[in-house]
Amino acid sequence: MKLTKDDFSKKELDTIFSYKSNKCGNAAQLDDGMQFIGTKEVAALMGCSIPVARQTMRRKDFPLIMCGKNLKVMKCELIKWASQRRV
Numbered sequence: 001m002k003l004t005k006d007d008f009s010k011k012e013l014d015t016i017f018s019y020k021s022n023k024c025g026n027a028a029q030l031d032d033g034m035q036f037i038g039t040k041e042v043a044a045l046m047g048c049s050i051p052v053a054r055q056t057m058r059r060k061d062f063p064l065i066m067c068g069k070n071l072k073v074m075k076c077e078l079i080k081w082a083s084q085r086r087v
Contacts, residue, residue, distance in 0.1 A: 035075045036065070042073060046082070 037045075043053035054071065057064050063077040 036072045037075050037078070039071050041075075042078065045078065 039050055039053050039057065042057060043050045046053060046056070048056075056062060057071045057073065061081070063073055063081055065072045065074070
């Protein structure tokens with residue numbers, strides 16, 4: 001599932017992109033505790049290689065957010081997606 005700016009209201013977009021300048025590695029933390037992580041962090045959390053993480057992030061059911069060419073996902077959404085896919 002890919003999200004576009006049309007899927008969010010102006011207030012939601014302002015909330016998403018009004019993050020503080022503090023960073024934890026390559027993951028930007030937002031005011032309300034949301035955290036976006038990139039491909040390297042996804043690979044580390046999933047215990048797989050970076051190419052496999054990229055391939056997984058391109059799935060239709062993955063909660064992917066595209067920032068230009070950068071692949072990002074909210075950490076809480078990744079955890080929820082992974083827990084729903086367990087057998």
